[in-house]
Amino acid sequence: MQRDSFSCENYLVFSIYLLPMHLYNIHTHKIESAKENGYDIKCILNTYPGDFEQKKQMYPGIWFSCGIHPWFSDGSDELFTLLKKNVEDPDVVAIGEAGLDKLRGPDIAKQTVIFRKQAELAIEVQKPVIIHCVKAWDEMIALYKEYKGAVPWIIHGYRGNPEQTKQLCKAGFKFSLGEHFNRESVKHIPLNSVFCETDTSDVTICKVYENISAEIGLSLNRFATLAAENIKNTFR
Numbered sequence: 001m002q003r004d005s006f007s008c009e010n011y012l013v014f015s016i017y018l019l020p021m022h023l024y025n026i027h028t029h030k031i032e033s034a035k036e037n038g039y040d041i042k043c044i045l046n047t048y049p050g051d052f053e054q055k056k057q058m059y060p061g062i063w064f065s066c067g068i069h070p071w072f073s074d075g076s077d078e079l080f081t082l083l084k085k086n087v088e089d090p091d092v093v094a095i096g097e098a099g100l101d102k103l104r105g106p107d108i109a110k111q112t113v114i115f116r117k118q119a120e121l122a123i124e125v126q127k128p129v130i131i132h133c134v135k136a137w138d139e140m141i142a143l144y145k146e147y148k149g150a151v152p153w154i155i156h157g158y159r160g161n162p163e164q165t166k167q168l169c170k171a172g173f174k175f176s177l178g179e180h181f182n183r184e185s186v187k188h189i190p191l192n193s194v195f196c197e198t199d200t201s202d203v204t205i206c207k208v209y210e211n212i213s214a215e216i217g218l219s220l221n222r223f224a225t226l227a228a229e230n231i232k233n234t235f236r
Ligand SMILES: [Zn+2]
Pocket: 027, 029, 046, 097, 199, 200
């Protein structure tokens, strides 16, 4: 594929002649500015059951995800009841981050119980799941197959190697890439399964789009158009 690099700065020059385009940031813990180099930025702000209401007051009109992080899978019914209430809100467009982490948090059996409850809730409300997964890929793939991919599962902060990527693509997962990603793996991800994020990093979402589009050999605008299409098809 021909590499066609079109930087954020170039876009600024041309943007006066074009309608503003959206760059979607599907997983962030902080709100960025609404405009970046001429692009309109649309974020999905990550929240936890306990801070959703406060964040919603602070940032009216934006999109949210809400979930119980595997590190905090303490099994409290109270937390889950709160989550259930929050995800009914139309501004909550995804459940998560939720998942499995073998390096941190309670034991994997405990994490799995909480993750399953969230996976089932996602099917009930028909919203995608934003996945946090560390060293628990076999378990994650088995769970996805068990739930028959009833709603999209998007692995956030994905950095896996090409082999793992091929396996996850075959199973039907989607991917959100951020500041750090495996350059070889990107080529194996179908273009209808890729999203961008900043998570907790200080990098701008524009820079993330620029890096990924350069890696797959598309112009920034072409890639942004595809990513926007993915948003439309995944988050209703
Ligand atoms: Zn995060």
